[in-house]
Amino acid sequence: MSNEKGWGMRAFDWFEERLPIVSFIDHSVGSKYPAPNNLNYFWNFGSLAGFMLVVLMMTGIVLAMSYTPHVDHAFESVERIMRDVNSGWLIRYLHANGGSFFFIVVLIHIFRGMYYGSYKAPREVLWWLGIVIYLLMMATAFMGYVLPWGQMSFWGATVITNLFSAVPIVGDEIVTLLWGGFSVDNPTLNRFFALHYLLPFAIVGVVVLHIWALHIPGSNNPMGIEVTANDKIPFHPYYTSKDVFGLGVFLLFYFTVVFWFPNAMGHPDNYIPANPLQTPAHIVPEWYFLPFYAILRSIDDKLTGVILMFGSILILFVVPWLDTSRVRSANFRPIFKVLFWIFLLDCFVLGWCGSQLPEGLPLILTRVGTFWYFFHFLVLLPVVGWIETPRPLPSSISTPVIASPAE
Amino acid sequence: MRTVLFAAFAVILLNELPADVKAASEGVELDHQEWTFDGPFGGFDRQQLQRGFQVYREVCSSCHGLDYIAFRNLEAIGYSEDQTKVLASEYLIEDCCDDQGDIFDRPAIPADGIPNPYPNEQFARASNNGSLPPDLSLITKARANGPDYIYNLILAYEDPPADMEEEIMFGMYYNTVFDGNQIAMAQQLFDELIEYSDGTVATNEQMAKDVTAFLHWAAEPKLEVRKQTGVRVLLFTLVFTVLAYFLKRRIWAGLKH
Ligand code: HEM
Numbered sequence: 268m269s270n271e272k273g274w275g276m277r278a279f280d281w282f283e284e285r286l287p288i289v290s291f292i293d294h295s296v297g298s299k300y301p302a303p304n305n306l307n308y309f310w311n312f313g314s315l316a317g318f319m320l321v322v323l324m325m326t327g328i329v330l331a332m333s334y335t336p337h338v339d340h341a342f343e344s345v346e347r348i349m350r351d352v353n354s355g356w357l358i359r360y361l362h363a364n365g366g367s368f369f370f371i372v373v374l375i376h377i378f379r380g381m382y383y384g385s386y387k388a389p390r391e392v393l394w395w396l397g398i399v400i401y402l403l404m405m406a407t408a409f410m411g412y413v414l415p416w417g418q419m420s421f422w423g424a425t426v427i428t429n430l431f432s433a434v435p436i437v438g439d440e441i442v443t444l445l446w447g448g449f450s451v452d453n454p455t456l457n458r459f460f461a462l463h464y465l466l467p468f469a470i471v472g473v474v475v476l477h478i479w480a481l482h483i484p485g486s487n488n489p490m491g492i493e494v495t496a497n498d499k500i501p502f503h504p505y506y507t508s509k510d511v512f513g514l515g516v517f518l519l520f521y522f523t524v525v526f527w528f529p530n531a532m533g534h535p536d537n538y539i540p541a542n543p544l545q546t547p548a549h550i551v552p553e554w555y556f557l558p559f560y561a562i563l564r565s566i567d568d569k570l571t572g573v574i575l576m577f578g579s580i581l582i583l584f585v586v587p588w589l590d591t592s593r594v595r596s597a598n599f600r601p602i603f604k605v606l607f608w609i610f611l612l613d614c615f616v617l618g619w620c621g622s623q624l625p626e627g628l629p630l631i632l633t634r635v636g637t638f639w640y641f642f643h644f645l646v647l648l649p650v651v652g653w654i655e656t657p658r659p660l661p662s663s664i665s666t667p668v669i670a671s672p673a674e
Numbered sequence: 675m676r677t678v679l680f681a682a683f684a685v686i687l688l689n690e691l692p693a694d695v696k697a698a699s700e701g702v703e704l705d706h707q708e709w710t711f712d713g714p715f716g717g718f719d720r721q722q723l724q725r726g727f728q729v730y731r732e733v734c735s736s737c738h739g740l741d742y743i744a745f746r747n748l749e750a751i752g753y754s755e756d757q758t759k760v761l762a763s764e765y766l767i768e769d770c771c772d773d774q775g776d777i778f779d780r781p782a783i784p785a786d787g788i789p790n791p792y793p794n795e796q797f798a799r800a801s802n803n804g805s806l807p808p809d810l811s812l813i814t815k816a817r818a819n820g821p822d823y824i825y826n827l828i829l830a831y832e833d834p835p836a837d838m839e840e841e842i843m844f845g846m847y848y849n850t851v852f853d854g855n856q857i858a859m860a861q862q863l864f865d866e867l868i869e870y871s872d873g874t875v876a877t878n879e880q881m882a883k884d885v886t887a888f889l890h891w892a893a894e895p896k897l898e899v900r901k902q903t904g905v906r907v908l909l910f911t912l913v914f915t916v917l918a919y920f921l922k923r924r925i926w927a928g929l930k931h
Contacts, residue, residue: 304929346742346812349896356896357903500929508922515915522911526904527714530815538816538893539808548853 295478301499302506303488305664310486311513312376317474318514319369324467326362334414336460338453341416342540360529366408367532368521370555373401382607384595385487391587393480398583400473405556407466410459412553417537422550424451430563433570450543490664491595498664549624557621558614564625565637575637582644589644591652599658602651606643613639702851704822707883711890717898718891720752725870726888727751729881732868734810737802739790742811743892746784750895758784765789803845805858814890825886827851829878831861
């Protein structure tokens with residue numbers, strides 16, 4: 268009797284035989300997924316990104332229940348959410364700032380991958396899928412920012428959609444298609460709402476592929492070397508407990524902004540209803556677009572600017588081949604490590620430049636920053652891979668780093 | 675690594691937060707005021723909001739609307755339901771339609787929005803030399819450093835310096851805070867322009883401060899509940915995080931490194 272299963276377990280087994288979904292999850296992110304035992308806190312950001320995606324979708328669907336995608340009502344409906352819908356202010360501030368925090372988390376996640384060389388073989392496809400997610404996020408956030416139909420919504424949409432007119436031959440057709448007419452207007456708002464609702468679900472799909480691709484080679488680790496089964500621990504309960512703690516720390520930051528600085532990441536002009544007849548003095552996109560906005564404006568020729576801007580993201584797809592070093596982790600690559608931090612600084616500089624008018628010092632910095640951005644990927648990455656002598660790699664993640672054999 | 679992580683967060687936050695402070699610093703120095711709604715626990719002073727509403731009603735409302743505020747909302751700043759009924763009934767508004775299908779006038783009720791001074795934009799512009807007095811219900815959020823900006827703006831009238839006198843266009847007034855230093859709104863506040871019903875002396879600064887506080891309430895009526903909720907949420911998250919930390923330590927303690 269004692270070793271016989273209770274009815275609960277039997278029902279569970281019955282179900283699992285027919286649809287083994289619980290063991291599927293357990294294999295994906297549970298006790299059957301072996302992970303290296305040396306992952307540091309930078310490995311928390313993947314699950315944090317997944318968490319933010321869920322938060323954004325849940326708050327977004329609730330917002331959509333009270334939001335009206337019409338040029339005459341959108342702004343007002345958002346204000347009604349803020350004032351008259353029960354806890355509407357909370358839902359909206361969670362969503363609006365959630366977008367920013369989603370980007371913070373994903374950017375740290377991406378830079379983590381760059382620092383530890385997680386894009387190198389055999390994880391190239393995993394890396395690609397990450398960039399696809401990043402592109403979809405940017406499209407989603409851009410269209411979301413248009414929805415409240417404030418001044419920055421309208422003018423941001425006008426500036427960005429207009430970029431596509433630089434495309435040779437079909438440029439104007441593309442712009443007309445995006446607008447659904449001959450200027451940013453009600454049809455634009457409608458299609459942006461439809462797509463803003465749709466794209467997050469597409470992101471979920473790509474996230475599933477991303478995790479699938481992760482499970483083929485397994486997680487990389489701070490040392491960037493292959494990990495033997497001995498040095499692996501089950502994801503659950505080790506990394507689930509670590510991720511939950513990291514989530515708590517993250518939430519402290521997120522909630523501080525939501526409850527005390529809810530408008531700090533937005534632009535005051537977006538509390539002015541859209542007015543097609545009045546151009547704001549200074550059109551700036553959301554902060555996460557600023558580096559790309561700077562690259563766009565680094566050059567006078569519109570088409571070149573657009574190519575550089577899209578190129579700055581698309582170039583990430585070929586990074587696994589531009590980086591010629593076989594050593595993954597920057598911890599063992601003295602020159603690359605320095606270049607990494609310079610590159611990060613360069614992104615911050617470009618971000619600052621994007622918030623300034625393109626003239627004088629900001630313009631010079633923009634050009635230097637843009638040059639460095641591409642120089643880093645196209646020249647430094649391959650060359651450094653060839654000339655750099657990496658520090659000796661340990662034979663396993665549990666052996667302490669040994670002195671180089673020459674000594 | 676953990677310190678790097680926290681530092682990264684801090685850098686990003688610091689990089690972002692001053693965004694709206696920055697915008698204002700491109701213009702003039704603003705004289706920073708102490709607001710009751712500043713700080714992590716700050717809230718509104720109902721007495722001040724009522725004074726501010728009085729300033730709005732007796733001065734600003736002849737040109738500026740307050741689209742998102744209905745009379746019933748004034749209960750939140752301390753008026754009783756009956757008082758909002760009386761306040762509302764002092765306004766006549768157009769309604770549609772009576773039994774004959776005609777538009778008719780009736781006294782406002784608490785559910786009605788505070789009526790706009792002008793029937794439409796053209797009318798508003800025609801009455802103000804072509805300029806449009808903006809709706810004030812979101813104004814403190816629609817300007818960088820909103821409350822300080824509004825406070826300074828409505829006090830910043832003086833005689834133009836000699837070299838600018840020529841440039842001031844017809845129907846414009848010199849203002850040291852407004853972008854471009856020429857504004858289509860004349861000075862509105864003068865000492866003791868109104869008589870406060872609570873006996874406070876209506877100096878220029880007092881009125882400016884009160885009406886700004888009122889406008890900030892109008893822009894962010896959920897400010898108090900937001901911060902109160904925030905305190906509870908943050909405390910909960912803090913306890914949760916500490917517990918999660920010890921749980922994590924406990925689980926990891928079984929591993930030998
Ligand atoms: C990838 C996930 C998502 C991101 C990055 C995102 C981002 C954004 C952003 C940046 C805004 C503008 C916020 C503001 O300034 O008011 C916004 C607004 C909005 N989003 Fe999303 N969103 C996501 C998912 C969703 C989903 C799944 C829905 C469901 C329909 C949704 C519905 C809305 C609505 C109705 C608004 C307009 C209301 C408002 O402006 O607050 N979002 N979103």
